[in-house]
Amino acid sequence: MTSIVQISVGAALAWVIAHDLVGHQQPFFAPVAAILVIFAGTGGRRRITVELFIGVSVGVLIGESLISVIGRGWWQLGVIVALAGTAATFLGLRGLARNQAATSASLLAAIVPVMPGNPAVARFVDAVIGGLVGLAMALLIPGNPVRRVNRGMQPVLTTLGQALRRIELALRLEDAGPAWTALQQVRGLQPAIESLTTTVSNADEIARYSPLRWRQRGHVERYVVAVRDVDNAIRDTRVLARRVHTMLRRGEHSFTGMPEAVRLLREAVEVFADDIAEKDAYDEARRQLIEAARMATKALPEAATINDAAVVAQVRSIASDLLYATGWTVAQVDRALATGR
The missing domain is CATH 1.20.58 (Methane Monooxygenase Hydroxylase; Chain G, domain 1)
Known part of the structure; x- marks a missing residue:
């Protein structure tokens, strides 16, 4: 029951912060990152959160860089995900962080951003917000x-x-x-x-x-x-x-x-x-x-x-x-x- 409260409150709070306070129109990475950090409840949440940030940044960096050159489409998505996963593996990321690098790249390739400014920065900020909210939920609403x-x-x-x-x-x-x-x-x-x-x-x-x-x-x-x-x-x-x-x-x-x-x-x-x-x-x-x-x-x-x-x-x-x-x-x-x- 505690984990259900944590993910529901954490996902909602991450969205509110990223959408209403920061002003991002599509802050889908914020609740996703919050849920991932809360569910990474098998020890070492701080390490997992840091690796998650790195994974998101790798995916965002590669995704946005390639999209600006090759555009969006089915084959572009495949190329972007493959390169993001390879880069994450080369950097020593594993498990959740490596998956998040590939997921971030695929979402960026599949979803056309509607927010102004640099979408790569916005996505990374959303992930940071979600990760910090996830940590806060683990500490403020802890299980026994x-x-x-x-x-x-x-x-x-x-x-x-x-x-x-x-x-x-x-x-x-x-x-x-x-x-x-x-x-x-x-x-x-x-x-x-x-x-x-x-x-x-x-x-x-x-x-x-x-x-x-x-x-x-x-x-x-x-x-x-x-x-x-x-x-x-x-x-x-x-x-x-x-x-x-x-x-x-x-x-x-x-x-x-x-x-x-x-x-x-x-x-x-x-x-x-x-x-x-x-x-x-x-x-x-x-x-x-x-x-x-x-x-x-x-x-x-x-x-x-x-x-x-x-x-x-x-x-x-x-x-x-x-x-x-x-x-x-x-x-x-x-x-x-x-x-x-």
Whole structure:
């Protein structure tokens, strides 16, 4: 609902400014630019806005320059769009900005301007107005950044917990099947974690720059700190699942204590998910993570195979990743895992 309000108010306001205040008769770039900037809500709006301005200026410059020489028509439009897209690519523009360069050029070639003066300047000013209005809407009518990032984080942590539960089951039953299922689960998390990363970036921007959301900066910062380390925990869980699957598939046996260590990891993930959502202390999650690492190390048999050692190492790595996600430093994690306290 927030985005609908943002684009409707932003598009109307951009038109009013460009048409009524600046005096442009066809300010279609103003509402278009405002909508594009608002919908570019996956992080880095300032960068996207700058690139959008560059894309518009490239399209306008090439479009108007060629129109003055070759005129308007179907084949001229094709030539203009091709050159604008090529120039944008050469300048390193991508995605939205490159599309906008081609769109700007095509609109200039297809629409006969009715405003007096230089249409290239007018179009560029419209795009600047729209981009600034879009930024203003993102800051003045922001969505809830904490709700947004938590909505992305919780499914990721839930799936991670489910995968650890299956790895625990595989170790208890000495059945490679659940470990293979867990491996597929965590492999499928990569698109979600990439989307979460950009969502966290956008939420951090809103919390830092929107006065209405300043009080949420500390809570959002928790997600900023956590997302990279949660990603690392997912990658290490993928390795753990693969190692457990290989170990059991080859007929090697699980050893006493490892299912319990993985269980503690899973329970810590569940506690961590609640703590980050409610802004609680991470004391219980940290205790369980340290105990999981200690238990895994203690469980390693004297006549350990390569897979045994790898499983223990991955449990310790996942525990470390999640301890980092709680905000602990490298020194704190090393000290905790070395002493077991």
